[in-house]
Amino acid sequence: MSPTSQSASHDSIAKEVSSDSHGSNNETAPTKKGGFWKKLGAEGGNETQRGMKSRHLMMIAIGGTIGTGIFLSAGSSIALAGPASTLLSYCVVGLFVYTVVIALGEMSSMFPVSGAFSTFGTRFVSPALGFTLGWNYWLQWSLSIPSELTAAAVILQFWTQTLQPWHWAIIIIIPMFALQLIHVRVYGTWP
DSSP states (O other): OOHHHHHHHHHHHHHHHHHHHTOSOTTSSOOOOSSHHHHTTOSTTOOOOOOOOHHHHHHHHHHHHHTTHHHHHHHHHHHHHOHHHHHHHHHHHHHHHHHHHHHHHHHHHHSOOSSOTHHHHHHHTOHHHHHHHHHHHHHHHHHHHHHHHHHHHHHHTTTOSSSOHHHHHHHHHHHHHHHHTSOHHHHHHOO
16 A cells, blocks of 8 residues: 555544534534524524724723823822833833733734633633633723723813713723714714
8 A cells, every 4th residue: 555545544443533523513512592592693694704804993091091080190209209200110010011012912813812812811821711711801801991080080070070980991891881872983983
């Protein structure tokens, strides 16, 4: 038997084994018909579409990076450490964040997946790490959003004392919530 025919026979055997192991008869596979997700329109043909342009993503990234908390924390940092030390510490931390983002970008371009970055923890380390990354990310945002609203309220109270901080939070969060209900391009352009 020649090497080419031997590799061809290995390929045909591998195809037979993989089709048998994955269940070639589709009659026994359970199918979902109707139900909750179908009522919401979550069926074939309703895939996520890319409605934002790169300029939208760039501005959202810059705005999310700066945030309102930096204005509050920068004042106390400058008062305690001085401007040069504060700038140096921001540069060092920025370098750490930059290397993490570059590594994440490299993994995303090498292994494009439809999921959050926690899938890389599952893929490269263990499912437990991916699970923990996902929940830690949720916890971080569930604490970060109220923190940002409070910081914005503190900054806005500088100009007027007539409104309470929770009034400012409501004034900020209602338009943001309403923007989530409109088309994604409007959301990308508004900030």
